[in-house]
Amino acid sequence: MSKNIGIPGVVPPKVKPEECKDLSCPFHGKTRIRGKITQGIVVSKKSKNTVIIRRDYVQFIRKYQRYERRNTRLACHLTECLSNEIEIGDLVRVGESRKISKTKAFIVLEKITGGAV
Numbered sequence: 046m047s048k049n050i051g052i053p054g055v056v057p058p059k060v061k062p063e064e065c066k067d068l069s070c071p072f073h074g075k076t077r078i079r080g081k082i083t084q085g086i087v088v089s090k091k092s093k094n095t096v097i098i099r100r101d102y103v104q105f106i107r108k109y110q111r112y113e114r115r116n117t118r119l120a121c122h123l124t125e126c127l128s129n130e131i132e133i134g135d136l137v138r139v140g141e142s143r144k145i146s147k148t149k150a151f152i153v154l155e156k157i158t159g160g161a162v
């Protein structure tokens with residue numbers, strides 16, 4: 046059984062707990078999700094157990110009375126049980142956790158929509 050991580054709407058991945066030995070997995074490991082929940086598009090899946098997501102937002106520029114598009118990138122932990130499911134281009138929901146490495150403090154929770162094929 047996957048643990049209920051206490052975030053409404055997040056469905057645990059359908060894998061057996063013994064298949065996921067990731068201690069940093071909120072569903073099968075010991076790491077808990079607390080703090081912020083956010084979402085972004087996966088832009089890189091190069092490093093092990095990690096994805097880079099891009100978050101787009103608009104910033105109002107008063108001088109020109111217009112919005113400009115900005116984005117930030119965020120490194121997120123990709124658990125073993127989700128690593129096959131998440132691909133580049135997917136929109137994913139991520140939750141804040143304790144620091145997992147120097148640059149990671151967020152964990153991928155679920156895929157919201159798939160990317161363009």
Ligand SMILES: [Zn+2]
Pocket residue numbers: 065067070071072073074124125126127
């Ligand atoms: Zn897991």
